[in-house]
Amino acid sequence: MGATESRLGAAGRVLIAERAFVGCLLGTWLLTAAAHYYVMAPASVLSRVADDLAVTPAVAVWIVSAVPATWALTNFALGVWIDRLGEYRVIVVGTAVLIAAGGWSWWAGRRGTFYPLLASRLLAGVAVGVIWTASTNLIGGAVSGANRGTAIGVYVTSAPAGFALGQLFGPIVTARAGWPANFLVMSVVAGLVIGVISLSVRRLEIDPVTNTASMRSNFTSVLSHRVVWYGSAMAFVAYSYYLFMNSWMPTYLGNEFALSAGLSGLLTAAFPAMGVLSRAGGGLISDRLLGQRRVPLLQVSFLVSVPLVVLIGWTRHLAVIVAALVAAGFVIQLTFGVVYSYVQEVVETSISGTALAFVTSAGISGAFSAPLITGVLIDWTGGYLAAFAYATALTALGLLLSSVAPESPAADRSQSR
Numbered sequence: 001m002g003a004t005e006s007r008l009g010a011a012g013r014v015l016i017a018e019r020a021f022v023g024c025l026l027g028t029w030l031l032t033a034a035a036h037y038y039v040m041a042p043a044s045v046l047s048r049v050a051d052d053l054a055v056t057p058a059v060a061v062w063i064v065s066a067v068p069a070t071w072a073l074t075n076f077a078l079g080v081w082i083d084r085l086g087e088y089r090v091i092v093v094g095t096a097v098l099i100a101a102g103g104w105s106w107w108a109g110r111r112g113t114f115y116p117l118l119a120s121r122l123l124a125g126v127a128v129g130v131i132w133t134a135s136t137n138l139i140g141g142a143v144s145g146a147n148r149g150t151a152i153g154v155y156v157t158s159a160p161a162g163f164a165l166g167q168l169f170g171p172i173v174t175a176r177a178g179w180p181a182n183f184l185v186m187s188v189v190a191g192l193v194i195g196v197i198s199l200s201v202r203r204l205e206i207d208p209v210t211n212t213a214s215m216r217s218n219f220t221s222v223l224s225h226r227v228v229w230y231g232s233a234m235a236f237v238a239y240s241y242y243l244f245m246n247s248w249m250p251t252y253l254g255n256e257f258a259l260s261a262g263l264s265g266l267l268t269a270a271f272p273a274m275g276v277l278s279r280a281g282g283g284l285i286s287d288r289l290l291g292q293r294r295v296p297l298l299q300v301s302f303l304v305s306v307p308l309v310v311l312i313g314w315t316r317h318l319a320v321i322v323a324a325l326v327a328a329g330f331v332i333q334l335t336f337g338v339v340y341s342y343v344q345e346v347v348e349t350s351i352s353g354t355a356l357a358f359v360t361s362a363g364i365s366g367a368f369s370a371p372l373i374t375g376v377l378i379d380w381t382g383g384y385l386a387a388f389a390y391a392t393a394l395t396a397l398g399l400l401l402s403s404v405a406p407e408s409p410a411a412d413r414s415q416s417r
Contacts, residue, residue: 021142023200025151027193028135029158031095034189035128036162037169038102039067040272041182043247043371044170044265047254049179053114057251058375064247066118068368070125071132072361078130079357080218083350087138088201090130095194098127102187109180132159133360137353138201140344148344149292153283153337160275160333163246167269171262218354222347228355230405231343232362234298237398238335240366241305244391245271245328247371252384257318267322274329275336282334283341294342294408301334302398309395313388332395339363342408370394 042049043064050060082090101124108117136152143151166182173182222228249271250264259267286297308328312321340356347355377386 020200027197030193032158033162034186036159037166038186040163040166041170044167045174061371066121067125068364070122071129072365074126075129075357075361079354082134082353087134090134094127094131099187102183105183106180133357149283149287149341153280156337157276157279160272163272164269167265171265218351222355225346227346232359235363236366239363240370241394243367244370271325271329275333278330278333279337283337294338298402301331304331305395309391
């Protein structure tokens with residue numbers, strides 16, 4: 001009788017833990033999707049935003065780049081506090097700041113004031129960064145190593161989903177309530193889903209926070225691993241290319257093919273939307289079919305991306321561009337879930353938050369810089385040829401890096417079993 005009760009109790013605890021994990025995954029997914037909607041919505045109506053703020057599109061794009069700017073600048077340092085305070089506490093504080101920044105963005109947008117709007121987006125970038133890194137660490141640390149790539153891959157599909165929704169619904173919300181209303185959409189959703197996370201995390205089985213080492217010690221430990229450097233460099237390239245496509249394709253399609261903002265946003269949404277499949281699929285393929293090897297998938301992603309970006313910039317056939325956007329969005333986002341697992345697996349658990357913050361900072365530095373560099377190239381040349389040459393160079397650099405990068409140590413452990 002005692003043995004039966006023990007087994008039933010164990011089964012009950014497993015069921016509760018599984019439900020708690022699903023709740024945390026769902027809650028963090030929705031929160032991050034809302035945050036990325038906030039990031040991308042202005043890009044879908046950039047010309048309208050520029051007109052209302054009385055600036056050029058090349059200046060208005062700073063509204064898009066402001067979020068990844070402070071994300072990149074602050075995330076590595078804040079990663080240490082994720083390791084010290086725990087992921088849940090950081091997520092709660094980050095969500096509160098994000099909700100406040102969304103309200104501030106709405107107020108500044110309604111008044112048509114560029115610099116207060118820019119300041120609110122800079123503040124939001126700090127919050128989005130810590131939410132992303134803490135959530136990635138929470139989800140990756142709650143599963144076994146054999147399932148880590150899959151779990152993180154599912155979570156990071158929230159970013160392309162948010163971007164796609166921003167491209168798709170940004171013009172619709174703008175037409176009905178004005179573009180600043182997009183910022184309030186994020187704040188409302190974030191306020192609702194933090195409750196789901198709070199209810200679920202209490203029953204999630206995770207290791208307690210034990211890291212009390214100095215910030216310098218954590219940084220030194222993280223940066224001593226070659227995999228961290230390679231993973232961060234590839235993240236920089238992949239995110240640069242990703243934001244190049246997301247931020248400028250609606251304007252490119254509108255200017256070169258005389259499409260409306262709504263239709264341009266709809267077609268561009270195909271690019272990030274493919275990440276819902278490929279980010280989860282990349283982790284699953286890497287875990288199940290490649291024995292937790294990460295590098296082959298990274299190599300394929302960059303290899304296929306090079307000719308696709310050339311095709312998008314060269315062809316004048318809209319149907320070909322749309323097909324290439326779908327393919328390009330799928331292959332480049334194979335890297336995103338995999339690169340986080342690639343880095344997390346090489347460091348000790350006690351500093352994984354710092355390591356993920358470093359690779360995220362590198363990736364988001366690319367996300368910040370690419371739209372701005374593209375805007376400068378377009379202004380200088382008066383066209384898009386140099387911009388697409390820049391994107392081609394990025395994907396070629398990614399292919400070179402992935403060709404010489406060392407394999408994840410998890411692959412060796414998997415093969416030895």
